[in-house]
Amino acid sequence: MLGTPFLDALVYFHRERLTARGRYLLWATAVFALLGLDALRSQVYLLFAAAAGPLIVAMLFTAWPAPRADFQCRLPARATAGTPVRVRAVVRSASRRRLDLRISIPRPRRREPAVVVTPAESFLPAGGPDAASEATIDILAPRRGRYVLPGPRLRVTDPLRLAAGNSLRHSDQVLLAYPRFYRMEDFLVPVGRRYQPGGIPLSSSLGDAIEFQGTREFREGDPVRNIHWRSWARRGQPVVKEYQEEYFCRIAVILDTFLPRRPGARDVRGFEAAISVVASIADFFSRSEHIVDILAAGPDIYEVSAGRSLAYLENILDVLACLEPCPEPPFRSIGPLLFEKLGQITTVVAVLQDWDEAREGFLRQVHALGTAVRAVIVRDGETRRDFRAVGADLGEISLMTPADVESALARGVA
Numbered sequence: 310m311l312g313t314p315f316l317d318a319l320v321y322f323h324r325e326r327l328t329a330r331g332r333y334l335l336w337a338t339a340v341f342a343l344l345g346l347d348a349l350r351s352q353v354y355l356l357f358a359a360a361a362g363p364l365i366v367a368m369l370f371t372a373w374p375a376p377r378a379d380f381q382c383r384l385p386a387r388a389t390a391g392t393p394v395r396v397r398a399v400v401r402s403a404s405r406r407r408l409d410l411r412i413s414i415p416r417p418r419r420r421e422p423a424v425v426v427t428p429a430e431s432f433l434p435a436g437g438p439d440a441a442s443e444a445t446i447d448i449l450a451p452r453r454g455r456y457v458l459p460g461p462r463l464r465v466t467d468p469l470r471l472a473a474g475n476s477l478r479h480s481d482q483v484l485l486a487y488p489r490f491y492r493m494e495d496f497l498v499p500v501g502r503r504y505q506p507g508g509i510p511l512s513s514s515l516g517d518a519i520e521f522q523g524t525r526e527f528r529e530g531d532p533v534r535n536i537h538w539r540s541w542a543r544r545g546q547p548v549v550k551e552y553q554e555e556y557f558c559r560i561a562v563i564l565d566t567f568l569p570r571r572p573g574a575r576d577v578r579g580f581e582a583a584i585s586v587v588a589s590i591a592d593f594f595s596r597s598e599h600i601v602d603i604l605a606a607g608p609d610i611y612e613v614s615a616g617r618s619l620a621y622l623e624n625i626l627d628v629l630a631c632l633e634p635c636p637e638p639p640f641r642s643i644g645p646l647l648f649e650k651l652g653q654i655t656t657v658v659a660v661l662q663d664w665d666e667a668r669e670g671f672l673r674q675v676h677a678l679g680t681a682v683r684a685v686i687v688r689d690g691e692t693r694r695d696f697r698a699v700g701a702d703l704g705e706i707s708l709m710t711p712a713d714v715e716s717a718l719a720r721g722v723a
Contacts, residue, residue, distance in 0.1 A: 324415060341360055384482035410442070411462075411470070457482075458483070524549065564660050
């Protein structure tokens with residue numbers, strides 16, 4: 310029985326050392342060999358000989374050394390699921406001879422998620438160091454997640470472009486595929502003000518007015534713009550200005566990450582749609598002056614803060630790209646952990662996948678803290694419990710189906 314490493318090596322040789330044309334010829338040669346076993350009754354062996362000859366000669370090119378060339382091909386670090394990213398490859402050969410070159414990005418050897426590369430291989434002639442050859446490659450991540458892109462390979466092929474030699478390669482690159490999201494023009498939430506421990510260090514100078522209180526000695530990490538230069542000149546050591554702690558609006562977006570251990574296609578579709586809604590809300594708030602905390606409710610609480618110069622939208626999307634579902638309903642067990650983080654939150658936006666007693670009880674506890682609540686349920690079909698019976702006392706509750714999310718993604722705005 311063939312071992313897995315040996316089988317992997319054969320698959321790799323078949324994919325990388327043979328071109329698409331060479332693979333077709335290899336399988337055609339194998340078919341001609343089977344049909345031409347009885348040489349007395351048919352002359353198919355002549356076709357076998359005609360196909361095997363060029364293939365054997367081309368196989369000799371697999372020992373060809375890696376090309377001497379300046380090979381530039383920068384792979385992307387981030388992309389959006391379902392949206393192709395165009396990569397530009399430029400080659401300047403150091404050889405004076407005209408060579409037939411092939412550029413390819415191989416599939417991962419292991420059973421890992423793979424991107425779609427179009428075209429799978431690109432051929433270009435290289436005539437010398439003064440002539441630059443260029444090719445474009447489209448890379449498409451079919452779904453959000455973390456991908457390992459093998460480094461692009463540059464190989465010399467035989468004149469018939471059947472087989473390729475050793476490669477000049479780039480290093481592997483990790484690609485984060487972001488969830489798809491749409492641009493919200495408006496998203497109304499109840500806002501307020503709460504005291505924030507740390508005040509100004511947690512936000513930019515946008516928003517509430519600040520009041521100068523006095524000066525103190527400089528501590529490591531203090532911003533340079535707060536240095537009081539006159540006091541420094543008078544005392545001979547760094548002195549910084551101290552301001553009154555600030556009150557401002559801080560919004561938490563909580564994502565329901567529950568997914569059954571054996572989810573159906575409908576469950577997975579709803580889960581991915583909920584992540585797209587959170588990404589869209591994060592995009593909306595990233596263009597505002599609010600401090601935004603993204604909290605993913607699961608066995609581990611994923612937290613990232615953004616807004617008012619704290620971080621960029623990419624920080625939030627990095628977390629959402631790799632977020633795993635929780636196989637157990639989280640709102641019964643993580644309530645106390647989240648309540649510790651919600652002490653300074655003025656508004657909670659909960660993106661849920663259903664409405665039941667546990668979720669309603671969690672939001673009622675949040676509301677009892679004096680925090681405003683806005684809930685968005687993403688579900689295909691009726692909820693287990695009628696959320697309309699809650700009324701307006703808990704806050705605004707709306708329902709979206711995965712089809713609604715897909716429609717908004719198609720339009721690009723909501």
